[in-house]
Amino acid sequence: MTSETNKPETSTTKRLQLNLRLDGREDLLEAIKATAETNGLSVNSWVVGLLESATGMKPASAAPTGGDLESTIAKELDKLLAEKLASFEERLGKLSA
Numbered sequence: 001m002t003s004e005t006n007k008p009e010t011s012t013t014k015r016l017q018l019n020l021r022l023d024g025r026e027d028l029l030e031a032i033k034a035t036a037e038t039n040g041l042s043v044n045s046w047v048v049g050l051l052e053s054a055t056g057m058k059p060a061s062a063a064p065t066g067g068d069l070e071s072t073i074a075k076e077l078d079k080l081l082a083e084k085l086a087s088f089e090e091r092l093g094k095l096s097a
Helices: 024-037 043-055 067-096
Strands: none
Touching: 024 043
C-alpha cells in the first residue's frame, strides 16, 4: 500500500501529516525549536504532544523514539560518564595524597 506521496506505508501505521504556515513568525519557530530541545524532544514529538494535550487526547507514546530516544540516551550517558569521571578523579586524588 502506498500513501498519497507514493511512499510505502507499513501495515500497522499510517503516516499522516499536518503542514503549518507560520506566516513569517520566525520567532515562533525558534521558540518551538528551543522548547522542544529543552525537553529533549524533536520538534515533531513536542508539537504532537502539545496537540494531544490541547485536545485532551491520551499521548500515543510516553517513551521517546527515534531521534528523541537517541537524544535521551546521549544525555543519560553523558551524565553517567561525568559521574564516573568525578569518581575516578576523587580516587586518584586520594591515592596521590
